[in-house]
Amino acid sequence: MTDNLTHHHQSTRGEPRVALVTCDRLADLDPDDRLVLAPLAAHGVTAEAAVWDDPDVDWATYDLAVLRSPWDYALRRDEFVAWAESVPQLANPADVVRWNTDKRYLGELAAAGVPTVPTGWVEPGQEWTPPADSGEYVIKPAVSAGSQDTGRYDLADPEHRELAVAHVRRLSAAGRVTMVQPYLSAVDTAGETALLFLAGPHGPAYSHAIRKGPMLDGPDLGVEGLYKPEEITARTATPEQLAVAERVLAAVPGGAQRLLYARVDLIPGADGSPVLVELELTEPSLFLGYADGAPERLADAIRTHLPHRAP
Known part of the structure; x- marks a missing residue:
């Protein structure tokens, strides 16, 4: 020390x-x-x-x-x-911790009009059939830290479809809610932008941003492991990204004024506009x-x- x-x-x-x-x-x-x-x-x-x-x-x-x-x-x-x-x-605060540590908050933010990655939810014990289309999807638990228990699946590949079903069953057997999201290909090129906000005299103020490169390269096979390495570089947030981040923070229950920090993770959506992939209010790396x-x-x-x- x-x-x-x-x-x-x-x-x-x-x-x-x-x-x-x-x-x-x-x-x-x-x-x-x-x-x-x-x-x-x-x-x-x-x-x-x-x-x-x-x-x-x-x-x-x-x-x-x-x-x-x-x-x-x-x-x-x-x-x-x-x-x-x-x-x-x-x-x-503790009520923020309770709300933010279960990623079903994304559904609440979407209902409030925040542009988010489309997300489906599979409750424990619920049968799940992969979408009929052949796109790529991300499967992960609703409660997780880092990229643990997270996988990327190409549903055009029969083996990937089987692995995706096995992943959901594994989470379900552990009593965990599963998230299913389309994989947004822009993360492979533009990457993910994390906007960092830190408390100021009038609530959280924008501090800085970083770019995270793609982390998911395939299925989760249930092998025990901790955080995958991240490719991080400094980035300048665009006005459009800042505007979306402000909309996200404005929708936080209880108001954003109580927050000491916030990290808003955005990815370009299908039309190129920023969409929220995660709002980190509990234990984010602040870079x-x-x-x-x-x-x-x-x-x-x-x-x-x-x-x-x-x-």
């Missing part, structure tokens, strides 16, 4: 204390998240990594807990949501290292969410 990362029993009395919430496999934080430590320290804020399911952590001793990399929650979502509801000061000033902007966002202390 660096000097800026303090154990939870060593923080300096009188300084604001912030927990950066992670999982045990990243107990010293994801390297990108560590970039915010120095800017926080420069403002007298003691920041420390804390593992969300560590029973020895006393969350009440922190002025604020900021969700960063608790990436092992997907198979324990109920436990994770219950934990979030128990934390006195959490960003983003701080890809934009000048981004670590400082996150530190400022955290400071805006610190409760006012009595003198």
Whole structure:
């Protein structure tokens, strides 16, 4: 650990204390998240990594807990949501965590008029037959982190059709809701654009954007594995992308003003216009290292969410 990362029993009395919430496999934080430590320290804020399911952590001793990399929650979502509801000061708030950790929120946003990737849902125990057309489709669980349990299938290929059915059955047998989406080919060329918003005086403000290259190259065969490598580059968001992102944030239940951060992931749709593929409000990578000033902007966002202390 660096000097800026303090154990939870060593923080300096009188300084604001912030927990950066992670999982045990990243107990010293994801390297990108560590970039915010120095800017926080420069403002007298003691920041420390804390593992969300560590029973020895006393969350009440922190002025604020900021969700960063608790990436092992997907198979324990109920436990994770219950934990979030128990934390006195959490960003983003627990009701946002409950809503955003089940990707059925995409259906709510679509109903609110947000342009989204068309999505079908298969409940556990429900029979599913692949679409009759021969396009490519993505199958993944409604509760997931990273690209775990996610596959890409060309339904013109009989073997892929069988593998797609097996994938849905595997998720169903585990009691998980399945998402079925058409694979948008523009991701292979234009890639996915992630727009990052960080809290400012008047709610989330656009900070920066990155491009993610294609990650799915075939079916999910049920082999255990963690996050596939991502091809990331800096990108400048277009006015059209920014407009769609603002529409997405405007539709967040309870209002976007409460959010410390938001990541809006967009892909060009069939007509080239941006559509939402995912809204990340719980534990997104913020790609701080890809934009000048981004670590400082996150530190400022955290400071805006610190409760006012009595003198």
